Amino acid sequence: MRTAISFALAAVLLLALRPAVAQQQKKGSDQTRSVQGIVTGPDDKAVAGAVVQLKNTKTLQIRSFLSQQDGTYYFHGLSPDIDYELTARSGEGASGTKTLSSFDSRKEAVINLKLNAKR
Numbered sequence: 279m280r281t282a283i284s285f286a287l288a289a290v291l292l293l294a295l296r297p298a299v300a301q302q303q304k305k306g307s308d309q310t311r312s313v314q315g316i317v318t319g320p321d322d323k324a325v326a327g328a329v330v331q332l333k334n335t336k337t338l339q340i341r342s343f344l345s346q347q348d349g350t351y352y353f354h355g356l357s358p359d360i361d362y363e364l365t366a367r368s369g370e371g372a373s374g375t376k377t378l379s380s381f382d383s384r385k386e387a388v389i390n391l392k393l394n395a396k397r
Contacts, residue, residue: 312354313378313387317345317366320395324349328368330391335361351391358383366391 317328330351332341343351345366356362361380366373373391 309358310354311356311358311385311387312352313356313362313364313389314350314352315364315388315390316349317351317368317373317391317393318349319368319370319393322392325366325368325370325393328366328370328391328393330364330366332356333363333365335363364389364391366393368393371396 313332317325317330319325324345324347326345326347326349328345328349328351330343330345332343332353333339334341341353343353345351351366353362356378359380362378364376364378371393373393376389376391378387378389
């Protein structure tokens with residue numbers, strides 16, 4: 279009889295914990311963010327094929343992306359607890375460095391990069 283009660287109690291506890299585990303897993307998937315934007319030239323036109331670099335300021339790891347035909351770029355899976363620096367380069371010139379701060383709470387940040395004319 280005691281064994282049956284123990285099994286019943288264990289089953290009730292497992293059922294009670296199931297929503298908490300699901301909530302925890304859901305929270306874990308929300309722990310990333312992304313950044314996207316458009317690379318434009320000095321003439322404000324979209325630049326295809328520009329090299330956009332994303333630098334993790336904690337590890338100094340750099341990820342690169344070539345801007346699409348419409349000048350867009352996209353990085354995902356970023357930690358919300360780390361600052362990132364973004365730059366773009368192309369035959370038309372280079373952009374200044376822009377920062378995606380850990381204090382920026384947006385899940386999907388938009389940072390446009392404008393290339394300065396070559397000197």
